[in-house]
Amino acid sequence: MDDLIIAGEKFTSRLIMGTGGAPSLEVLDQALVASGTELTTVAMRRLDPAARGSVLDVLRRRDIKVLPNTAGCFTAGDAVLTARLAREALGTDWVKLEVISDERTLLPDPIETFDAAERLVADGFVVLPYIGDDPALARRLEQAGCAAVMPLGAPIGSGLGIRNPHNIELIVEAASVPVILDAGIGTASDAALAMELGCDAVLLATAVTRAQRPDLMATAMRGAVQAGRLARLAGRIPRRRYAEASSPMTP
Amino acid sequence: MEAYDARESGRTGLRGRLHGPSTAIHLIRIMPAKGARMEVIVGGGIVGLTIAWRLSRAGRAVTVVDPAPGTGATHAAAGMLAPVSEVTYTEEPLLRLGLASLGRWPSFAAELAADAGLDTPAVEAGRGVDLRTDGTLDVAFGADDLAALDELAAFMAKLGLPVERLTGRECRRLEPMLAPSVRGGLLAAGDAWVDPRRVAAALLTALERRGVPLVRARVTALLREGEGEGGAVRGVLLDRAPGELRADGVVLAAGAWSAELADVEVRPVKGQIIRLRSPEPLLSRCVRGTVHGAYVYLVPRGDGELVVGATQEELGFDTRVTAGGLYELLRDARELVPGVTELEVADVVAGLRPGTPDNVPYIGPSGTPGLTLATGHHRGGVLLAPLTAAILLGEEPELAALCAPSRPRAGARVEALEEMG
DSSP: OOOEEETTEEESOOEEEEOTTOSSHHHHHHHHHHHTOSEEEEEOTTBOTTSTTSHHHHHHHTTOEEEEEOTTBOSHHHHHHHHHHHHHHHOOOEEEEOBBSOTTTOOBOHHHHHHHHHHHHHTTOEEEEEEOSOHHHHHHHHHTTOSOBEEBSSSTTOOOOOSOHHHHHHHHHHOSSOBEEESOOOSHHHHHHHHHTTOSEEEESHHHHTSSSHHHHHHHHHHHHHHHHHHHHHOOOOOOSSOOOSSOSOO | OOOOOTTTTOOSTHHHHHOOSSHHHHHHHHSOOTTOOEEEEEOOSHHHHHHHHHHHHTTOEEEEEOSSTTOSHHHHOOOEEOTTTTOOTTOHHHHHHHHHHHHHHHHHHHHHHHHTTOOSOSSSTTSTTOOBOSOEEEEEOSHHHHHHHHHHHHHHHHTTOOOEEEEHHHHHHHOTTSOTTOOEEEEETTOEEOOHHHHHHHHHHHHHHHTOOEEOSOEEEEEESSSSSSSOEEEEEESSTTOEEEOSEEEEOOGGGGGGTSSOOOEEEEEEEEEEEOSSOSOSSEEEEEETTEEEEEEEOTTSEEEEEOOOBBOTTOOOOOHHHHHHHHHHHHHHOGGGGGSEEEEEEEEEEEEOTTSOOEEEEOSSTTEEEEEOOGGGHHHHHHHHHHHHTTSOHHHHHHTOTTOOOTHHHHHHHHHHO
């Protein structure tokens, strides 16, 4: 399959994983391996990068690139500070920018996110912002120099799937940076749909880590992302109101 | 090197026994009779002290080493003995261990109370080690939390666990101080809880009464036979006099610090916990709940204390109590029981749970001659302490396999899936 390229870096897998919600590190480890992911996001708050035996050790052992995120930040100021601490601690310029507006919905705050994105780009970061499914904001963030945009399918952890596929298509149409569907994936068909809509990758965590069998669900997601990508490349047939015989009716 | 003197650090009853003008006296006390087997237990938390007490009762010669026994994770722990209400997907082995240990607790507490000379019934609110067997009520608020609770109930039913699904009003009939917005709950009537601080104090007293030596020093390394890391373990090196202890066997029960002494995959998992105090108990059983996805529990003590816990943070050996940690605990606790905000704050502390990759402890032979592991109990040290000692005494061969340090890593299953995919 074709590679995913973000900021000049190549990935064979188009499934980006999150690490939250797993009952144990071993279960997380199994799920990551089963998912085939090459890029995984880690919340930098409540994590000491120097501590032994943490989730970072799991990623290093599996040779998975770490994408630090700013989960838990409510202001651009918090997010910029967290990104800088992550860069210092992990030696990576990459950051998944996440500035949330309230604890109930965990929806991204567009104004704080844009503000932080501008400042982080200026500071030399490779910025991947988590945003609502807003085509206008996605375009503005791309213009501001973000390396990708990450619209949500539905709120974090909700498993509601892609609530507004039309907007995701609009974002994909306009974008010249990768579009990564982030948040809301509940099961494999959601991930496949994201790829069929033209997203370049899918980021998910809860759908796998809180499944009854995380390793099985990770395997399912891996297959779904591949299938969705192939379907997108193959090009779907037009929808028709009436049947069209697949074998010729006349010789 | 700092001179070792039990008088300096005596917070426990061993003071009298170890009291003496010179360290020589201590050396005499802790040296075993010639020919007798002597074992050193590294770590005086609830796990290490329990092992020492049970081994001593079984006629074995043991010495406990800890610079400050009972002040680590044991001091922070809420003491929930709740294997049923804490069950989660992928953790059935932990459930089996927990149920077995829960079954041991009543007799364990009674024997401990007797050995420690606590002339009170062991199972009564506020007395003995404050063991309570009134169950855990797991409550839900929002519709999402309720759906999660129903899913959990289905999982528990599949496992054959005895839980009762209650309506919101039934929950409030059991616990009138619960917020009116409670939508439903699960009652795990068999779950229990205990005061870990009382247990540790009772264990120290029981050990003192049995004449088990306690050396208040930090173990800096294991004494190895021959060169290098792989040699048989024959004792421990200490950070102060007597400098070292030679032994026929060493049991590593050093909790979150275990990985500093041996090659064992144990990491610290920080937990912040609050102790509130009320003149009248607000609750009559353990209440836990999910509030908009966040998780909190409240544990009532017989003396009016109400424990609110606990965060889970991967921050290495950091034990700072933070504003954010306390805020989240109190925010969620108030959603469950609005009355908590009226209570006095008695204590806030952060402890370090010893976490393993699969959340199951390492109990049994380490693979290195002379070294036995009893560590990595994560959130279950208090619950699993009686079982841990029983396993080391060979009483539970079947369960021992589940937590043997040599158990296979779960990687095999993934590789099988890989081939499928």
